[in-house]
Amino acid sequence: xxxxxxxxxxxxxxxxxxxxxxxxxxxxxxxxxxxxxxxxxxxxxxxxxxxxxxxxxxxxxxxxxxxxxxxxxxxxxxxxxxxxxxxxxxxxxxxxxxxxxxxxxxxxxxxxxxxxxxxxxxxxxxxxxxxxxxxxxxxxxxxxxxxxxxxxxxxxxxxxxxxxxxxxxxxxxxxxxxxxxxxxxxxxxxxxxxxxxxxxxxxxxxxxxxxxxxxxxxxxxxxxxxxxxxxxxxxxxxxxxxxxxxxxxxxxxxxxxxxxxxxxxxxxxxxxxxxxxxxxxxxxxxxxxxxxxxxxxxxxxxxxxxxxxxxxxxxxxxxxxxxxxxxxxxxxxxxxxxxxxxxxxxxxxxxxxxxxxxxxxxxxxxxxxxxxxxxxxxxxxxxxxxxxxxxxxxxxxxxxxxxxxxxxxxxxxxxxxxxxxxxxxxxxxxxxxxxxxx
Numbered sequence: 001x002x003x004x005x006x007x008x009x010x011x012x013x014x015x016x017x018x019x020x021x022x023x024x025x026x027x028x029x030x031x032x033x034x035x036x037x038x039x040x041x042x043x044x045x046x047x048x049x050x051x052x053x054x055x056x057x058x059x060x061x062x063x064x065x066x067x068x069x070x071x072x073x074x075x076x077x078x079x080x081x082x083x084x085x086x087x088x089x090x091x092x093x094x095x096x097x098x099x100x101x102x103x104x105x106x107x108x109x110x111x112x113x114x115x116x117x118x119x120x121x122x123x124x125x126x127x128x129x130x131x132x133x134x135x136x137x138x139x140x141x142x143x144x145x146x147x148x149x150x151x152x153x154x155x156x157x158x159x160x161x162x163x164x165x166x167x168x169x170x171x172x173x174x175x176x177x178x179x180x181x182x183x184x185x186x187x188x189x190x191x192x193x194x195x196x197x198x199x200x201x202x203x204x205x206x207x208x209x210x211x212x213x214x215x216x217x218x219x220x221x222x223x224x225x226x227x228x229x230x231x232x233x234x235x236x237x238x239x240x241x242x243x244x245x246x247x248x249x250x251x252x253x254x255x256x257x258x259x260x261x262x263x264x265x266x267x268x269x270x271x272x273x274x275x276x277x278x279x280x281x282x283x284x285x286x287x288x289x290x291x292x293x294x295x296x297x298x299x300x301x302x303x304x305x306x307x308x309x310x311x312x313x314x315x316x317x318x319x320x321x322x323x324x325x326x327x328x329x330x331x332x333x334x335x336x337x338x339x340x341x342x343x344x345x346x347x348x349x350x351x352x353x354x355x356x357x358x359x360x361x362x363x364x365x366x367x368x369x370x371x372x373x374x375x376x377x378x379x380x381x382x383x384x385x386x387x388x389x390x391x392x393x394x395x396x397x398x399x400x401x402x403x404x405x406x407x408x409x410x411x412x413x414x415x416x417x418x419x420x421x422x423x424x425x426x427x428x429x430x431x432x433x434x435x436x437x438x
Contacts, residue, residue, distance in 0.1 A: 017129050017130065017132070018128060018129055018130070018131050018132060018137060021125075021128040021129040021131070024128050024137070024140070024141065024144075025124065025125050025128040025129075027141075027144060027148075028124070028128070028140075028144035028147065028148075028230060028234065029121070029124070029230055030148070031147075031148050031151035031152065031155070031226045031230075032151065032223055032226045032227045032230055035151070035155070035219045035220075035222050035223035035226055036110070036219070036220075036223040036227065037060075038060065038216075038219065039060060039061075039063075039064040039107070039216050039219050039220060039223075040057055040058070040059075040060030040061030040062075040063070040064050040111070041061075041064070041107065041110040041111060041220065041223060042117075043114045043115075043117050043118040043121065044057050044118075045118075046118065046122065061111060064107065064216050064220075065107075065108075065111070067209075067212065067213045067216045067217075068100075068103065068104040068107050068108075068213075068216060068217065068220070069104055071188075071209060071210065071213040072100035072103070072104060072188065072213055072217060073097075073100050073101055073104055075188060075189035075190055076093060076096065076097040076100060076188070076189055077097070078189070079093070079189040080093060080097075091302070091305065092306070094298075094302055095299050095302040095303060095306070096188065098295060098298055098299060098302075099295065099299060100188075100217065102291050102292070102294070102295035103217045103220055103221055104217075105291050106220060106221070106224055106288050106291050106292070107216075107217075107220040109287050109288055109291070110220065110223075110224065110288075113284055116280060116283070116284050117227070117284065119280060120231055120277065120280050120281060120284065123276075123277050123280070124230075124231070124234050124277075127140070127234065127238060128140065131241075133254060133255060136241050136244075136255070139237050139240050139241060140234070140237040140238075140241075142237070143233040143234060143236050143237035143240075144230070144233065144234070144237070146229070146233045146236075147226070147229040147230040147232070147233035147234070148226075148230075150225065150226065150229035150233075150336055150340065151222065151225065151226030151229055151230070153332075153336065154221075154222045154225040154226060154333065154336060155222045155226075157328075157329045157332055157333065158218050158221055158222050158329060158333070159218055159222070160325070160329070161322075161325050161326050161329040162214055162217075162218045164321075164322045164325060165187060165214075165322065165326075166187045166210070166211060166214050168185075168187065168318070168319070168322065169184070169185040169186060169187055169207075171318060184198045184203055186203075186206060186207060186210060187207070187210050187211075187214070188210055188213075190206050190210070221333075224285075224288055225333065225336055225337070228281075228285050228288075228337070228340055228384075229336075229340055231277075231281045231284075232281065232340045232341075232343060232344045232384075233343070234277075235274065235277060235278050235281060235344060235347060236343060236344070236347040238274050238277070239274065239347040239348065239350055239351050240347075240350075241255070241270075242267075242270050242271060242274055242351055242354070243350060243351060243354040245266065245267050245270055246267055246351075246354040246355060246357075246358055247354065247357075247358075248263070249263050249264065249267050249358055249371075250263075250358065250359045250360075250362050250363060260363060260364065260367050261367065264367060264370055264371070267374070268370070268373070268374055271351070271374050271377070271378075274351070275377065275382070278344065278348065278382040279382055281344075281382075281384075282344075282382050282383065282384055282385065285384055286384070286385050286386070286387055286388055287387060289337060289341075289384055289385065289386040289387070289392050290386040290387030290389070292333070292334070292337055292386075293334075293386040293387075293390065293392075296330050296331075296333070296334045299330050300327065300330060300331070303323050303326055303327045303330065304327070306323050307320060307323045307324065307327070310323070331401070334397060335397055337384075337392050338392050338393055338394050338396050338397035339394065339397075340384065340392070341383055341384035341385075341391060341392030341393050341396075342392075342393040342394045344381075344382065344383060344384055345381050345382075345383045345384075345391070345393060348378075348381030348382050348383075349381050351378055351381075352378035352379060352381060355371070355374050355375045355378045356375060356378075358371060
């Protein structure tokens, strides 16, 4: 922690700074701020002393926690316990129950890691402040644009699925019970309330609260994806810059000038700073990736069961369409997580190659030996993991798709060509090519 504070102090004290670093940093994290700040998951700055902002931040966290746990998880549990549902109905409620539980857990993890998030945000801000070469700034902006794209895609998919889910009680016909009384449906259970939530205006009030709860849940989901993409793409930009610094270690250049000792010091210091950020990002999201992995694996199977049973029972077309859209959303979000993890691993391996490619034999022997440590550290690239048990890479994603094929009884002789999943550092050239039918 002291080393990080010293680095931040050095970064602030440099004579040359990026004049537009405030707007650049805001552009890079804008999507994450819009998603996480209203629910209190975006951390306050270390130098924030305004009592009003501190109170608003605390209230946002309290309201978000209350909505997440008491208007999402608790009603589903009470419904299962109160109505004594059968096995089939319990299976029907498992998918939304599991989704709400995992969303609440991930939101709680965001609040638990506020200090670590603030540390990473400060690190990113310092990098934007210290970049003074126009080419380096363009590299960082290009990677920031990729991170924003991931956030926008996640918002479109999740809010699109959420809109269908919360609009379902409106577009479907109301049920009529045995007493010939119309039963008005809610998007999620609300049996824990002490008053009749089916009569006006209580129905409208409860429905509005559930909409706000859904907004908080989907904001947390998309905000995590956007925040992860922002940090990882920033690390990728720093890897590109560090690669150029390593290339200039022997002969010097615009990024790495001075004597041989100064150039080595610059390269090693930048490398250690980058590894610290990459390690912090990996530790920050390891539990979140584990929760997402468990949620996706279970919900893929459950949604597939819902689709098969509803199609056999000639269920509602709207409901089946919603299940298909939900399945596509789950698969695509897993793909985003795995793609981001694969991108981080690939960029760290790029630094490894740059370390090995240094013409160390053209340097004084006593100076060249100092490159042994960066070369040794680069052999172990930092990756995103699910609970430090499973790497979040495209290989993991292909394994999840194999699960889909098995559960949906796709014939084994149909080949699955994973070579058509292209990985690009700037743009996503192909989102998915899963089942290649010949």
